[in-house]
Amino acid sequence: MKTRKLGKTALDVPVLSFGASSLGSVFRDIDRDEGIRTVHSAMDAGMNYIDVSPYYGLTKAEAVLGEAIRSLPRSSYTLSTKAGRYGEHEFDFSRKRILSSVQESMARLHTDYLDILFLHDIEFVAPEIIIEEAFPTLLELKEQGVIRYAGICGLPLLLFEKMLPQLNADAIISYCHYALNDTSLLSLLPLLKEKGVGLVNASPLSMGLLSTRGTPAWHPASNQVKELCLQAAQFCKEQGSDIAKLAVQFSTANEQIPTTLVSSASQRNIVNNAAWIEEPIDQQLLTEVLRILSPLHNESWPSGRAEYNVNYNITSNASEEEQR
Template sequence: MEQLPSTFVNGFHDEESVRKMQYNQFGRTGLQVSKISLGTGTLSKFYGDLDAATGIKAVHQALRKGINYVDTAPYYGQGRSEEILGQALKDVPRQAYYVATKVGRYELDYENMFDYSAKKTRESVEKSLKLLGVDYLDVVQIHDVEFVEDLSVIWNETLPTLEKLRDEGKLKFIGVSAYPMDVLKKVIVGAPGRFDTVLCYCRNTLIDDSLKEYIPFFEENKLAIICASGHGLGLLTNAGPQPWHPCQDQTKLICREASEYCKQQGVELGKLA
């Protein structure tokens, strides 16, 4: 690219790699975000055990090479992801990255997993700030809104609390995430102009490209679109998915056959996907 992004820091970044990275306008936020971002669910134990030192090294490598958007959540390792990411970010200039976290989903046991109340939302943001070691969060997303019993809680408690925290300078932009695309649309329609970003996952892959149908709606609402889990939570990789993966056995079988073929050819399925 001819012009370096505003997140470029001389002496920290590998300039050659940064110039090779593609950066896109992030909805109406004014941010210029790398096409590839870094998800940190792997800093928890979602995909097997990963020691903190390896995780920190991976974060540093990604940021130096030009990735400038990092996503985490309290639910990832029940704070472990945010904690390790915070350790990594101590050695990174604040200008060099945008950090996004979430509210609403927390514990492993279902009875305590979700809480979209105003009180818990504020507590969660304050805790994330401490764990990440930052003065403000670039993006805070409402996590997996399909699990709230009544969507009015999102509109009347979670969202207003995030807006207050934004006014206090503790966060800059507000987003929403979910797996069902129709739920995402419903939440956004119910709060016109109040969301800045939308995150969906596993919806722009070789086995599910349903995101495409909703892109015009998201763009019409000037939302930054974050497409997570481009490999279908491990389905479209040579390593394959974790035992907890929720998809149907037939889909797993098809993807396993594809990965075995790629292994025989010396190719990583994830690169093709």
């Protein structure tokens, strides 16, 4: 599989990488053996950068992934996990918790170092917590050789615009902002290039928006967004194609985006995803799908503290405890 350089790091990552959230049964119940087989299929297909988090399945994803990779040479894959978020409303970015979290994650993953450690969904806590305590802890771990690179992740793009000038981050994970319905991530590329920050793009299907199955009830998008995305997915089906194929091809085609994470616990889906990016994109189909989606282009939803969501009429969707 084609690879690209991840920012200023020494990492070459595949254009399509494996997001291991599915191993935590966050989309559907899976068993350990099914998860292990899927990871091995991803590796066989060249998807040898894997991202996970203790939050996914409340540590189940890390545990299953650890079983899948423990028999593989450590040099054969790039591994990232996260710290700071441990439940739907459970955040702890203290130095003490990050240090213990990393040790717990490495034990589950059967490794003695992490290629990248990301602070997970930092838009839910006050910025000074990240700047003064959490990120310096990552730099400490980096100096010790426990992690190779340090990064941050979250949903609002304004989060990165505000935080990256204040942090010496090696990489970020941005999700749902470079897909068929939303390419607003492009506005962040100049800053990333200036800082030499590696970009990991996640969720090319916009957390299930781009699917004929319909969007999950929990999805925070507006009804209009859900309806138009479903209309686009059904149009692809009527043309004998799959919007997932178009979405994956679209997200991986941009040379300025080093890698895109996809998550599935299905071997078949992973094999298909890897095969799709080797095929030429159907430009006529793409043009029509983008036309269908044009009324909602770049429409997103708020996440976290109000200061990162100034384009939305909200106070905040974080609890008082999360904001402290």
